[in-house]
Amino acid sequence: MEDTLKRLNIFVLEDDPDISHFLNLFLSDYFNKVTVKTDNRFNYSDFDNIDIFLLDIEIPFDSGYEVCKRIKTIYPNKPVVFLTAHSQLDDKIKGLELGDDFIPKPFEPLELIARLKNLLKDRYGDFVYLDELIVDKRAHVILDSVTRTKIPLSETENKIFFYLYDNMNIRLSREQIINHVWGVEGHHGQTNSLNVYINSLRNKVDIEGKLIQTIYGYGYKLSDLKE
Template sequence: MEDILKKLTIFVLEDDPTISKFLHVFLSDYFKKVMVKTDNRFSYSDLCDIDVFLLDIEIPFDNGYEVCKRIKTLYPQKPVIFLTAHSQIEDKIKGLELGDEFIPKPFEPLELIARIKNLLKDRYKHHFYLKSVVVDEQIHKIFDRETRTEIPLSKTESKLFFYLFENIDISLSREQIINHVWGESDQTNQANSLNVYINSLRNKIDHEDELIQTIYGYGYKLSAPKE
């Protein structure tokens, strides 16, 4: 989980200068980037690269509940955690209904990290790290490991890649691959197409030619290099 956190950006909304400064320093040891705001004067469209949100409830010009609603409208899959002095049961219920976790102040910093890890565990359990890319097995998408941006694949590229991925470290014949991607009737017609799509995948995800290996006279294999 530590390796995953080091690739993520956390957004902190906290108006108390002492707490916001502490959170910035503390969370920087765990996350790739920590973005701290003390009020709602920010653009929600600029939050597309945020992976986790940590919100206080009482902030100038707005409240954390409303901020959470807008975040969830724009980025429904991204986790929101309330970190607040509002500790009444009705606050906790409302926070959990709108967001994903509720932590009252004062808080233990290590408990905060443990709760974040626990919250993210299910969301990232389908992620497989493959050199410079991250493979999401659940939604069949590939992301750049450093920037966390999606690497766009065509329908055929995706079908080809995930067939290789599902058989990682297994040599697949050209016939097996073509049958899976295009069907048995297209063996002759798609022989050249396979070469084209293999090269396209290599250009997108395998610049060092370490992942997709050619098994000469036979086919291809997706390898999981040791890091």
């Protein structure tokens, strides 16, 4: 999780200058990028690269609750954590209903990190970085590692990629791949189809041709680029 955490980006909304400064310095030791704002002067469209949000409730010109609602509308699967001096039961319940965790101030920094890690592990724990891709093993989804956006694959392309992925660095024959994707009964006449799908898959996830390697006269192999 430590290696994954250093690849993730966090957005902090905190109007107290001392706390915001501390969080910026402290979280920078754990995350790839820390973005700190003290009010609502930001664009929600800029959050594609953000992986987790840490929000105060009382901020100038807005409410952390309203910010959370907008974030969840656009990015329903991205975790939101409230870090706030509002510690009444009603506040906690509302925060947990809207977001994913609620941490009252004053807070212990190491506890904050532990709770962020738990959320991220649950949400991103099955993510694997593969060259310029993020592979979500649980959901069978591939993301662009820069934009964090989903790369659209057809059902057949998805089956081929994850069959290669599940057999990383293993040479798979064309017959093995065809049998897995189309079944033994659909084997005949699918060689050309496989070639077409491999080319389409490369255009989407492997433009430079480093990941999906052709084993001439045999089949294909997905490489982790470490060999």
